[in-house]
Amino acid sequence: MESMQTVFEAAGGMDGMRRLAAAWHGRVMVDEVVSHAFSHGFHPQHVERLAAYWAEALGGPSLYSDSYGDETTVVKIHSGNGEHDEMDRRAIACFDLALADVGLANAGALGKVLHDYFAWATTTTMSRYRKSADDVPSGLSIPRWSWDGPQV
Numbered sequence: 642m643e644s645m646q647t648v649f650e651a652a653g654g655m656d657g658m659r660r661l662a663a664a665w666h667g668r669v670m671v672d673e674v675v676s677h678a679f680s681h682g683f684h685p686q687h688v689e690r691l692a693a694y695w696a697e698a699l700g701g702p703s704l705y706s707d708s709y710g711d712e713t714t715v716v717k718i719h720s721g722n723g724e725h726d727e728m729d730r731r732a733i734a735c736f737d738l739a740l741a742d743v744g745l746a747n748a749g750a751l752g753k754v755l756h757d758y759f760a761w762a763t764t765t766t767m768s769r770y771r772k773s774a775d776d777v778p779s780g781l782s783i784p785r786w787s788w789d790g791p792q793v
Contacts, residue, residue, distance in 0.1 A: 647700025658692035664739035674731045712781035720770035758786040
């Protein structure tokens with residue numbers, strides 16, 4: 642039986658992840674609510690790191706874990722900011738616009754699985770520790786996502 646393409650491969654591999662990360666970053670930087678998350682600065686390689694993170698989560702190489710850190714590192718960056726439901730909603734809306742920017746919004750199952758992954762990551766793993774980054778357990782690994790949703 643022929644093995645099915647990973648979400649990562651279907652989305653264009655590393656180049657696809659970079660294009661999507663750049664499009665999303667561009668969208669959030671001009672959103673008056675979401676851009677606040679970046680108002681204290683962000684890593685100069687944010688787009689590259691985000692692309693590596695998404696690649697690993699969506700079935701690609703473990704570039705993020707090998708080069709930048711683990712899930713604990715990522716979740717700590719996104720923790721300790723209290724409730725931010727409107728920001729989450731708008732970040733997801735920016736992601737949907739970014740999908741359109743890179744031509745994936747009408748890509749059927751691929752567009753849907755990318756949206757579902759981003760919405761899930763934004764509203765669960767990235768906002769689980771609202772009180773303090775100190776609450777984030779060490780040694781977390783990046784959650785994997787496939788055509789069927791989260792891989793547990």
